[in-house]
Amino acid sequence: MTGRSSPRLSLDPETTALVNVHWQRDIVTRDGAFGPFFANEVETRNVVKHAAQVLAVARDHGAMVVHARAAFRPGYPELIRNCALYEQVAASQCLQEGTPGAEIIPELTARADEPVVTHGRISAFQGTELDLMLRARGITHVLVTGVATNVTVEGTARDAVGLGYRTILVADACSAADHAAHEATLATFQLLGSTADSDELAPAFKRD
Numbered sequence: 778m779t780g781r782s783s784p785r786l787s788l789d790p791e792t793t794a795l796v797n798v799h800w801q802r803d804i805v806t807r808d809g810a811f812g813p814f815f816a817n818e819v820e821t822r823n824v825v826k827h828a829a830q831v832l833a834v835a836r837d838h839g840a841m842v843v844h845a846r847a848a849f850r851p852g853y854p855e856l857i858r859n860c861a862l863y864e865q866v867a868a869s870q871c872l873q874e875g876t877p878g879a880e881i882i883p884e885l886t887a888r889a890d891e892p893v894v895t896h897g898r899i900s901a902f903q904g905t906e907l908d909l910m911l912r913a914r915g916i917t918h919v920l921v922t923g924v925a926t927n928v929t930v931e932g933t934a935r936d937a938v939g940l941g942y943r944t945i946l947v948a949d950a951c952s953a954a955d956h957a958a959h960e961a962t963l964a965t966f967q968l969l970g971s972t973a974d975s976d977e978l979a980p981a982f983k984r985d
Contacts, residue, residue: 786945786973786981793982794841794916795831796937798901798923798930800885801846803871803878805924810871810878815924818952818959827975828922828950829884834975836888838982841914844887845894845901845923845933847872848879855897862928899932908940918943920978922950927962934970944970947978 803809805825807816819825835842849856849872858864866872872879874895880886887893894905901907911919919942923930930951937944946966953959963972973981 786971786977787983788840788918788920788978788981789983790835790838790840792915792917793835793920794843794911794914794918795835795920795922796843796845796901796907796933797828797832797881797885798845798921798933799847799925800825800828800844800881800923801872801878802880802882804847805882810869811865814954815952818954818956819924822949822952822956824924824950824952825882825884827947830975831920831922831947831950831978832885834979834982835920837979840920840982841911841916842887842891843894843907843910844881844885844891845896845905845907845929846879846881847897847929848874848895849897850874857897899929900936901929901933902936902940911942916942918945920945920947920973922947924952926951926953926959928953931962931966934966938969946970946972947975948972949974 804811805819853867894907896905919937921934934944934946948963
C-alpha cells in the first residue's frame with residue numbers, strides 16, 4: 778500500500794478510463810533499448826503484474842481502456858530532438874514503427890475494441906486524439922499506469938488534470954528508473970490528483 782491513496786475512492790465505469798502508458802518492449806523489457814534504465818524496477822516491484830490486474834479490473838467493469846505508445850517512422854522525421862531523452866531515442870534507433878521494440882508487451886496488449894494512440898512527445902495527449910476520445914465517451918475520471926512515472930506517466934497525468942479530468946496514478950502499476958524518482962512524483966502529484974494501489978480499484982468501481 779502507498780499510504781497516500783484516497784480513503785473513499787469511488788469510480789463509475791461509465792465515466793472512467795484507464796490509460797496505459799508505454800508498456801512497450803523497448804521501454805520495459807530487459808533487452809529493450811531503455812531496459813538498462815527501467816527493467817530492474819519493473820521486475821523488482823512486479824509492476825507488469827499489477828498493471829495487468831488493473832487492466833483486468835477495468836475490462837471486467839466495462840471501463841474505457843486506452844493504450845498509449847511511442848513510435849516513430851524510420852529516420853525519425855517527426856522526432857524533435859530537444860532533450861536528452863529524444864537524443865537517446867534517435868541514437869539507439871529504438872521505438873521504430875513496425876519493429877518488435879515498439880510493440881506493447883503481451884501481458885498488456887490492446888484488444889481489438891480498445892483504442893491505441895501513438896505519440897512522439899512527453900504526454901500521450903500531445904499530438905493525439907486522446908482528449909477527443911475521452912470526451913466522446915463522457916469520461917470524467919482517468920486512471921494512469923505505465924513507465925516512467927516521472928516522465929510520460931506524469932506528463933500524461935498532468936495534462937489530464939489540466940484538461941479537467943480527475944486523475945489517479947495507480948502507484949504500484951507505475952515505475953521509474955529508481956524508486957526515489959517514482960516516490961517523488963507520487964508525492965508531488967497529491968497536489969493535482971490522487972494515487973491508489975491496484976488492489977483498491979475493484980472495490981472502488983460502482984456496480985448496478
